Amino acid sequence: MVTRLLHVSDTHLGNRQYGSDVRREDFLDAFEEAIEYAIDQDVDAVIHTGDLFDSRDPRLPDLNRCIDALQRLDDADIPFLGIVGNHERKMDDQYLDLISKTGAAERLDESPRMVNDEVAVYGIDAVTKPAWHAKDFTLDEPLADAYTILCMHQLLHPPVPEIFAEHPLDDVLERVNLDLDALALGDYHETEGTIEDGTRVWYAGSTERCAKDETSPRTVSLLEIEDGDLTRRGKELNSRDFLPIPITFSEDDGREHAENEISRRNVDGKVVLVTVTGESTAVTSRDIREIVIDRGAAVCRVDDQRGGFEFDDEERSLGDIESADRLIEERLAEQNLSEISVEIEERVRTENVARSGFDDEVEEMMMKAQDEAFDSDVAVQTEGDE
Template identity: 45%
Template structure:
């Protein structure tokens, strides 16, 4: 049996102006272009993209055109590009991927198989949390000539991901897909990860660029080699801009020279400097630190000023019994006639352990829940407004 090679790319977030920077927007585009170059250099049989090609449901025209230009060399080399829609870029009707499809630069994967050699590819777009339980995940049987089956999704699945808000068991996906799956190629987690679940290989490709200071294992793509011996994955690193992530802790007496000393200890040349200011409020502003970091060679600077924060007395809060509070809230909520979406939002808020360390992800999942609420309100709201729908509309604010 001949070997089939497929490049797995994910979470390119084209158009993202990280830290309000045009340089970063360019970086995200360049990382995606490099990934496409890898596909051509390695002469793969196909490229799969597991969602969040665009950062936004309404990418700017230059961003869409840049994506189309980036895909053109694939077309010239006869390498198909197959995508699914991620949660960041999801719209209610037609997707930007459909526009690229019209130019035949890209195709969407679905529940019917798409054959690449003897590999049957499937895809399911990012599922709105409020319809996860009811949505059809069953896939069409692969044709006889298919030796392998791979499903592309954009979800957070256990056991690969945990404690990040909305996660579902990979085993449930395998069960609901209803066919024999050899692999599940995933997007959404910006970090490579893999596992074997009920005999199915399940893995994340990671993102092509670094979407936040915590995303250290980004800037990579995966090549899949599929032959008699199974699916092998090979990770390839892209050249992306380095990050310098550090803290400047101020004592009462510290000022500008202290900040300058700390900055000098880091290699900022051409880097994204992500700096946290902590400790005492000192006679140097966040703007001044930004300026100093630029002078030290940083290409992009983002400063979080956390000085002068009062630490909460954690023990006294624990003494109030958070669990007891939670139970009381659950009880109260059960009395109200809230919609599923409203309850999801509430749960997300109360379970958001990672608020401190992963604000972006929490914000993302709120955004998703809120747009769900909005969507559902429009979908469900008949001519007469029901009290339930009114509740959902309130959630939006």
């Protein structure tokens, strides 16, 4: 019997990239295209390896569009099996838990979710760098002879280039108690794969471009598993084209120069990324954006590198915030903090909690940790007395 799964990842629903509602719609459209493809292919399940949403608190319209798409999947009797990524991770209940209450999704964990009684799918949510070494990777035993797939949301080398990776792949494979057949990954937005000690490892990539350097086609992965063998095929999605345009100004160049440079390209319906260099002139970023949009571009972002400071409130992005979160986690990982310290720090950074309520929560967390430590000490002393 052939078991067919569709691997989708890093959909980042709600991402208002470059401050554009057009781009927010693009991310939703790409997700819906992936869901329709799963239905057309009559797969046995869809697995999603994290960052379903772009933020910890998605807008209600984005949440509703997501649930509508998943209910179409549920109507086709195709389960949606997911984990939580770093963008959407909250301290307690996740939005994936909320969606699961509708019956349109299931959150994967250390227990096997059997598909066709032949494939066991597991999930481990995104793990912060400070909590990585304390994380328990123990998985429950599957049914005999089941093909095992673990879903994670981490940057692992290989297949991620070492410069971008957070952890070695070997670290996961050594700490998991099962001989995994496959490791389906999210967080890296390109399609990459490798085989390590007999385990198939890959990233499906993101369904939309989240950065200007993500130039390759956006894809989902169709998996076919038969007699213990897995075949993976990429399906290209109809993502919006990105078009970079460099413009260099000399001292005497004006608006006509920008118009001439832009007219040489077909910008219609595209995300246009203009990089401006050279001498400072009277032509502003706003002028260039106006020219590009008037010629039919869907979105225009201008990176003016001519040296002067120019505040542009239409080009704000969450990318810097995400980078800051990762940097904080890297620094905390170097401090060797206790598990309770890491948990409190993450709650401070990720939750919108009123001061009074937060104080109560921290006190409760500290008391619980003290009780657990006391119980552990008593148990050790009792064993010693015996």
